[in-house]
Amino acid sequence: MTVSGTREALVAAGIELLEETGSTDIGLREIARRAGVSHGAPRRWFPTHKTLLATIADDGLRDLARALGEADGTDITAVASAYVEFARARPAMFTLIFRHDLLEGSGMGLRTVSKPLFDGLVASIGTAHRDRDRDRDPITTATALWAGIHGIAVLSTTGALQLAAPGTDVNELIRRVVRDALGQSTRGRSTG
Incomplete structure (x- = not known):
């Protein structure tokens, strides 16, 4: 070798x-x-176990970035769906990516991979609201959206969503969270 x-x-x-x-x-x-x-x-x-785990997480973050990049970046619902689908397809990797207690202090600089993902969401929201709602802060909106979509991903991958609300249509739940975060009506308005 x-x-x-x-x-x-x-x-x-x-x-x-x-x-x-x-x-x-x-x-x-x-x-x-x-x-x-x-x-x-x-x-x-x-040098440390954390460094190896962070290297593994870095690989996962790059895979997540590719999955999000394959979604239509102008369609926020498509990006949110890709995020949840990644979590559902690779739950252990998704968990590791967000285990800051394991990865902190690894020296890997994982934020150089993860921060652009969030910045892309902020930019998409800023574009979506540029003409429609100039007072809406895209960072706060992106944070609320990410929290809601991340919650769906975690609840879905752990089985808690199916226990609490059997038969829930995850795609409809994603669409609703996107509409709510963007301040749109839940009746038929475009999210992208």
Whole structure:
């Protein structure tokens, strides 16, 4: 295995274990065993366990950015739906991305990947409201929208949504949260 191949193999093994087990509690030895390297290899490439977890989260954030980028950026509902779909398809990665208690202090600078995602939402909202509602603050609106959509994603991936409100149409719930955050009527108005 090449030098960079070992590092990549450790990250790939960490991602596999995360997604297979559904738990963010994956250990260095377990990752090394899965990667087929010595138990000391992770420490050569990642100074701390947090650094390896943050590298895995960085990979997930980039995948999330790609998924959001594939949605029509002018259609805020499409972007919100892509966010929830990512969470539903990859719940363990979605959880890890937001486990600041595990990732803080890793030195990975994850905000350089995550902040542009939020800034894109702010820009889309600013564009959507430029002519219609000049008094609406796009940062506050984006924060409210993100909180609502993130809540749907978490409730949906943990099964809590299905327990509390069986048969809930997640897509309709997303549309309603978008309309409410954008201050639009829930009857037939465009969200994009």
